[in-house]
Amino acid sequence: MSDFLEFDPAKAKIGQLLFFDPILSGNRNIACATCHHPEHGSGDGLSLGIGEGGMGLGPERTPGQGNTRIIKRIPRNAPALWNLGARDIDILFHDGRVSKSAIYDNGFDTPAQEWLPEGLDSILAVQAVFPMTSQFEMAGDPKENQVAGAAYDRIDAVWPIIAKRVRVIPEYADMFVAAFEDVNKPLDISITHVANALAAFQGSEFQSFDSPFDAYLNGDKAALDGAQKAGMDLFFGKAQCSACHSGKLLSDQSFHALMLPHFGPGKTRQWDPIVRDVGRMGASDRLEDAYRFRTPQLRNVALTGPYGHNGAYATLEGIVRHHLDARAAFEAWDASMAVLPEVPWLSAADLLSMQDKRERARLGAVSDIEPVSLSDAEVAQIVAFLHALTGTESVKGRLGRPDQVPSGLEVP
Numbered sequence: 001m002s003d004f005l006e007f008d009p010a011k012a013k014i015g016q017l018l019f020f021d022p023i024l025s026g027n028r029n030i031a032c033a034t035c036h037h038p039e040h041g042s043g044d045g046l047s048l049g050i051g052e053g054g055m056g057l058g059p060e061r062t063p064g065q066g067n068t069r070i071i072k073r074i075p076r077n078a079p080a081l082w083n084l085g086a087r088d089i090d091i092l093f094h095d096g097r098v099s100k101s102a103i104y105d106n107g108f109d110t111p112a113q114e115w116l117p118e119g120l121d122s123i124l125a126v127q128a129v130f131p132m133t134s135q136f137e138m139a140g141d142p143k144e145n146q147v148a149g150a151a152y153d154r155i156d157a158v159w160p161i162i163a164k165r166v167r168v169i170p171e172y173a174d175m176f177v178a179a180f181e182d183v184n185k186p187l188d189i190s191i192t193h194v195a196n197a198l199a200a201f202q203g204s205e206f207q208s209f210d211s212p213f214d215a216y217l218n219g220d221k222a223a224l225d226g227a228q229k230a231g232m233d234l235f236f237g238k239a240q241c242s243a244c245h246s247g248k249l250l251s252d253q254s255f256h257a258l259m260l261p262h263f264g265p266g267k268t269r270q271w272d273p274i275v276r277d278v279g280r281m282g283a284s285d286r287l288e289d290a291y292r293f294r295t296p297q298l299r300n301v302a303l304t305g306p307y308g309h310n311g312a313y314a315t316l317e318g319i320v321r322h323h324l325d326a327r328a329a330f331e332a333w334d335a336s337m338a339v340l341p342e343v344p345w346l347s348a349a350d351l352l353s354m355q356d357k358r359e360r361a362r363l364g365a366v367s368d369i370e371p372v373s374l375s376d377a378e379v380a381q382i383v384a385f386l387h388a389l390t391g392t393e394s395v396k397g398r399l400g401r402p403d404q405v406p407s408g409l410e411v412p
Helices: 010-019 125-128 133-138 146-153 155-167 172-179 189-207 212-219 225-236 317-322 326-332 357-363 375-389
Strands: 099-100
Touching: 010 172, 099 125, 125 189, 133 146, 146 155, 155 172, 172 189, 212 225, 225 326, 225 375, 317 326, 317 357, 317 375
Parallel strands: none
Antiparallel strands: none
């Protein structure tokens, strides 16, 4: 489709293997797919992920044990990967910390600033290089491995180490030489090639535009049942959902405050005196961006729970009701509404921010949505419509999960 970037199948095949290969992580024990698995709608089914040091997949993932157990939850919900190869997307992550921009000569505004690798061919490739540098996502503790130690030094020191790990594996080297015109020998393989391959896989594998809603828009008026049609009318009308969830991707790609409750370790900046997550403000440093987060796209949303930038609600009904009356929902929320596996050594800090009266007041003072009164039946109709956004054949993927990867490591 013209709405999406074109990706080379040979590069996508390399990307598929890398996506499922723990070789990209500091301790070789976690892959991209661990937190973005096809079986969990390209997420992990958790409100806040269990990253490096954890064991297992999805809602059954455990926080590990002994000296290798996790020391922090992932601060935010693992974002879904559906349709991130769309041409219209120019900003990524919950706080928009990766965006197309002329601020640096590389064409992007990112945490790497001027040290971003050259030659990344899409914003999807740009975002792919950052989880490898995160201590709690993929890198591990600086004392444990060379990758994490390099990340502690400077962000761009990580990527040559990862690229070397990949290119010394003969199968990967041969595939890169065959797929990339500028790779003539293994030593030519850089992190740019790794990221472009990952982007090719993600952009093609998680492309979805064959839902009942799409069929309805294409003229099949029987594609939606009565409840779904009623929900669609509410979505684009009385409920005002489309004020933010607009366009072909059902997102305005902008940032809004929803008064979602805070829990977990937060995306705390070095000068923050308390545990919190100020959202877009953390990337922009603009006070007016405080507590605002990027509008998620809604294709396959029924597959991608929990919902909210921190997965505050396990169910679609829960997040819909929050939108209808954010303040009441904020006051009524409790941790049982999320999917937050117990981690005994972290539980004392999980709700610190919600227990801080001043931070709770600041969070509760900002909302960009007005209350809307709907009946229980109307809420059910909106939820029915959201289920009609689930793809059919596309959700099965194209390449899927490989049985094995060239590193020989365990495939998640």
